[in-house]
Amino acid sequence: MTHTAIQQSLANCQTIAVVGLSPKPHRDSFRVSQYMQGQGFRIVPINPNATEVLGEKAYATLTEAAQHARIDMVNCFRNAADIPPIAAEAIAIGATSLWLQIGIVNEVAAQHAQAAGLIVVQDKCLMVEHRQRR
Helix, strand or coil, X not given: CCHHHHHHHXXXXXXXXXXXXXXXXXXXXXXXHHHHHHCCCEEEEECCCCCEECCEECECCHHHHHCCCCCCEEEECCCHHHHHHHHHHXXXXXXXXXXXXXXXXXXXXXXXXXXXXXXXXXXXXXXXXXXXXX
């Protein structure tokens, strides 16, 4: 993953679906999403146990969310083992990038997503990378 992949994933992005977005303000998923929302990105929470996060309706799945919003980026706050079906769903809904937060790496899912044309970023914090590129 290169600097170019990070730039490309951010440049053409308006809507970010956040898989595993917690409604708890002390969680990293909440803080990162709140920051990105404050930077003008629309956040679409993907959490089957929440009804609303950051003022946005939460959806149980990416597929359900994609029926209501065009999703550019899928940002994942889930264990690496959970990533392959999320990557497959990101491909199916036509997302342009798949972002795996710090500590999350799944080479098989990344290769699958890249082969389908998605930009993939692994083991990087979206908020940190965005701040560095402003």
